[in-house]
Every structure is written in structure tokens, then in C-alpha cells.
Amino acid sequence: xxxxxxxxxxxxxxxxxxEIEVFVEPWEKRIFGIHTAMMALSNHLDESIPxxxxxxxxxxxxxxxxxxxxxxxxxxxxxxxxxxxxxYEKWLGGISGFFVSEGxxxxxxxxxxxxxxxxxxxxxxxxxxxxxxxAIDDQVVKYLREGDSPMRPLPAPPKFSLGERVxxxxxxPAAHSRLPGNLxxxxxxxxxxxxxxxxxxxxxxxxxGVPMPVYSLAFKPEDLWDESLIEPQSIYYNDIFEVYIEAx
Amino acid sequence: xxxxxxxxxxxxxxxxxxxxxxKALESLLIEKGVITGDTVDTVxxxxxxxxxxxxxxxxxxxxxVDPAFKELLVTDCNAACEAMDFPEGMSGAEGxxxxxxxxxxxxxxxxxxxxxxxxxxxxxxxxxYWFKDPTxxxxxxxxxxxxxxxxxxxLDESVTIKVWDSSAQIRWWVLPMxxxxxxxxxxxxxxxxxxxxxxxxxATVSV
Numbered sequence: 021x022x023x024x025x026x027x028x029x030x031x032x033x034x035x036x037x038x039e040i041e042v043f044v045e046p047w048e049k050r051i052f053g054i055h056t057a058m059m060a061l062s063n064h065l066d067e068s069i070p071x072x073x074x075x076x077x078x079x080x081x082x083x084x085x086x087x088x089x090x091x092x093x094x095x096x097x098x099x100x101x102x103x104x105x106x107x108y109e110k111w112l113g114g115i116s117g118f119f120v121s122e123g124x125x126x127x128x129x130x131x132x133x134x135x136x137x138x139x140x141x142x143x144x145x146x147x148x149x150x151x152x153x154x155a156i157d158d159q160v161v162k163y164l165r166e167g168d169s170p171m172r173p174l175p176a177p178p179k180f181s182l183g184e185r186v187x188x189x190x191x192x193p194a195a196h197s198r199l200p201g202n203l204x205x206x207x208x209x210x211x212x213x214x215x216x217x218x219x220x221x222x223x224x225x226x227x228x229g230v231p232m233p234v235y236s237l238a239f240k241p242e243d244l245w246d247e248s249l250i251e252p253q254s255i256y257y258n259d260i261f262e263v264y265i266e267a268x
Numbered sequence: 269x270x271x272x273x274x275x276x277x278x279x280x281x282x283x284x285x286x287x288x289x290x291k292a293l294e295s296l297l298i299e300k301g302v303i304t305g306d307t308v309d310t311v312x313x314x315x316x317x318x319x320x321x322x323x324x325x326x327x328x329x330x331x332x333v334d335p336a337f338k339e340l341l342v343t344d345c346n347a348a349c350e351a352m353d354f355p356e357g358m359s360g361a362e363g364x365x366x367x368x369x370x371x372x373x374x375x376x377x378x379x380x381x382x383x384x385x386x387x388x389x390x391x392x393x394x395x396x397y398w399f400k401d402p403t404x405x406x407x408x409x410x411x412x413x414x415x416x417x418x419x420x421x422x423l424d425e426s427v428t429i430k431v432w433d434s435s436a437q438i439r440w441w442v443l444p445m446x447x448x449x450x451x452x453x454x455x456x457x458x459x460x461x462x463x464x465x466x467x468x469x470x471a472t473v474s475v
Binding site: 024025027028029030033034035036037038039040041042044045046047049050051052053054056057059060061078079080081087091094102103106107109112115116119124125129130133134135136137138144148149150151152153154156157160161163164165166167168169170171197198199200202214218220234236241244245249250251252253254255256257258259260261 | 286
């Protein structure tokens with residue numbers, strides 16, 4: 021069981037820290053930009069709905085990279101590390117590890133250059149290398165504008181219908197999941213059957229990644245938590261992939 | 269009692285190391301032709317000018333003055349974006365399928381992504397740190413009223429709180445209530461009252 025899949029309802033936590041900044045350190049912007057470029061250059065975009073000539077983009081990046089890849093890294097971490105590290109620290113670890121494991125860079129050259137910047141403040145403050153193929157950046161902007169809609173034709177009619185009571189399956193989430201663990205076994209009402217089917221691009225062991233219906237489900241607090249823990253006058257909604265749902 | 273949880277501000281050594289490591293990574297990726305020397309700045313510039321909470325604020329302001337537009341916004345958020353004179357891209361990355369939940373005197377909405385940080389980029393830009401914090405994500409799904417009060421939002425007991433979590437591909441945001449005392453304001457003046465927090469449900473709008 022991964023703690024990262026089971027955050028919902030965790031007790032004993034602190035008051036909220038209402039930090040409204042998107043980035044609390046300038047370096048965080050850089051890793052966000054790198055991740056977004058990887059999303060925009062991912063080899064799976066040759067099958068996307070927008071017409072991307074992804075094979076023709078003059079980047080050396082030829083890998084498959086989606087949110088699923090980034091999230092699987094965070095979900096696979098030692099849980100105490102997950103909570104020790106700030107949001108973009110997790111990204112930095114996962115993304116640099118990916119570039120090493122895919123062979124774009126070696127751990128040795130990354131470590132050596134990091135050490136160089138730490139030892140020599142002039143080098144650390146020097147401008148980044150310039151240049152490169154402009155068509156790479158054109159694809160990045162095109163991706164931001166046109167996106168990567170996961171909507172696909174329905175492979176089969178939705179199994180559940182509006183107003184129906186359903187139960188969340190007790191699936192084993194494996195390395196990556198889009199099912200909050202605290203919902204397993206809970207009963208909910210279908211309040212919307214989304215039009216079409218949705219892929220997740222990234223195939224997970226628990227069954228998402230192929231087109232399937234998605235439902236908006238409404239959970240009553242008494243169906244989620246012990247009576248002693250619930251707040252009256254509240255409803256929890258979540259959009260759930262069909263593979264996680266069964267009939268009551 | 270707060271624990272010794274560090275919040276989001278860590279020691280200088282830790283930040284210096286991360287800054288050096290990300291610069292090492294970016295410079296290597298540029299040298300190896302993965303990205304260009306301008307790629308990261310291009311992405312960041314896009315979020316300053318094209319995708320950001322300034323878009324959401326304009327949509328909400330229009331909805332406050334135009335009931336037919338509000339109906340369109342709550343039934344088909346992406347179509348409402350199309351109806352504005354926004355530049356191309358409002359159904360782009362992380363905004364392909366957006367929905368907005370309308371606050372009323374009886375219902376208050378708040379968004380969360382328990383599993384990570386799903387967020388409607390075209391209308392709200394990038395999520396603030398509190399939204400990405402495991403503490404918020406863990407707590408708001410069970411005790412939204414307590415969490416909202418920590419943000420300074422005190423709701424009457426009669427108000428139903430709806431929490432919208434995003435574990436699939438739909439990106440959620442909130443249509444706040446128009447505050448009293450804004451009669452006669454222009455859409456531009458109304459849009460200036462809006463904050464990302466109001467459009468996420470952890471703040472109300474006031475003049």
C-alpha cells in the first residue's frame with residue numbers, strides 16, 4: 021500500500037499553510053519548463069487529436085513522457101521522502117532520473133556539472149547555453165495552444181447510468197493509479213456520465229490508459245468516513261474512470 | 269499544535285543545491301539538443317501572457333453581467349471560452365475539458381486534486397503552493413468547513429459545501445458569487461476583484 025495513494029482523510033495534520041506563490045524559489049520555474057517541454061515533445065503525440073508532426077520536430081527527445089510518468093515517480097518514492105520533499109523537488113528528482121535512465125545524460129555528468137556550479141559561483145550565475153532549433157520551441161507553443169485531448173470514441177456503451185448507485189472496486193493500484201485509495205469499497209451516485217470516452221495515455225496496471233467512460237460520482241460523507249469524523253452539509257465529488265467502478 | 273513541518277521555505281543549502289542541479293540539467297539538455305536555450309523561457313512567458321488567472325477573471329466577470337453567458341459557462345466551459353475574444357489556446361494543454369462549479373447562497377464549491385495537482389491551466393494558469401500541499405489535499409476532502417475557515421471563509425451552517433476532486437481528465441474551477449456593492453462596475457473593474465483563490469473556492473470576493 022502506498023501512502024501517496026491514500027492521502028484523503030489523513031488525520032493529525034497541521035493547519036493549512038496558505039502560500040499563494042506558484043513557485044517559491046526561482047529554480048522551480050526551470051524544472052516546470054523542462055517538464056512542459058517533455059510533455060510537448062513526447063513521442064505519443066503522433067497519435068494525438070491535434071495534428072502534431074512530432075517525428076519531424078528536430079529534438080533529440082524521442083521518449084514517451086506524460087503526467088502518468090511524472091506521477092508514477094512521485095508515487096513510487098519512499099513515502100517519508102515524498103512528504104519531506106517540496107513539490108518541485110520531487111519533479112527535479114524524477115525528471116533528472118528519467119533523463120539518466122533513458123540515456124540522454126549520465127548521472128556522472130549531471131553530478132559533475134552540479135558540483136561545478138556549487139563550487140564556482142561565477143559559473144553558477146553565467147547564462148545558459150544559447151541556440152538550438154527554433155522548431156522545437158514552435159512545437160512547445162503549439163502543444164500549449166492545442167493540448168492533448170484524451171477524449172476518444174466510446175468503445176462500448178457506458179456500463180452505468182445517471183442516478184445509479186455504484187461502488188468503487190477494491191483494485192490493487194500497483195505503481196501508479198488514478199483512484200484515491202480511501203474511496204475503495206465506498207458507494208456513490210452517478211451524477212454525470214461524461215460524453216465520449218477518455219484515455220489516460222499511460223497504461224497502468226490497474227487498467228486505465230485505454231479509452232473508457234468517466235463518471236462524475238457524488239459521495240455522501242457518511243459513506244466515506246466514520247460518523248465521528250464527518251462534516252455535515254458537505255458532498256464530495258470525483259471524476260472516476262469506469263474500470264474502477266462496479267455495480268452495487 | 270503545529271508540528272515541525274517546514275512549510276515551503278527551506279534552508280539555503282538545500283535550495284542552492286537544487287538550483288545548481290536544475291541548471292546542470294537544463295544546460296546539458298540544451299547542449300544535447302533535447303531543448304533549446306529558449307525553451308524554458310518560452311514556456312514561462314506563455315504562462316505570463318496567454319494562460320493565467322486573468323482569463324478566468326474575465327470569464328467570471330462576463331458571467332456576472334450576462335446571465336446567458338453564465339448559463340453557457342456552467343454548462344460548457346470550453347464553449348464559453350470560445351465565445352470570448354481570447355487568443356487561440358483556451359482548450360489547450362490542461363484545459364481540454366474544463367468544468368466550473370457555481371457558488372450560490374446555498375452552495376459553496378471548492379476544488380482539490382487529492383492525488384496530485386490537476387488544474388485548469390487556460391483559465392487559472394498554474395496552481396499555488398497551498399493547492400499542491402499534501403496537507404490541503406488530505407484535509408479538504410474530509411473537513412472542508414474547517415479548512416475553509418483556516419483560509420478565512422466562514423460559511424453559515426446551512427450552506428452545503430461541495431468538494432470537487434479531479435482524479436480523471438476533467439479540470440475544475442469555481443464561479444464565485446458577485447459581491448454586493450458592485451452594481452454599475454464594468455467587466456474590467458469586476459475582473460480586477462478576482463483572485464485565483466476565489467476561483468478555487470477558498471476565498472470569497474469583496475470590494
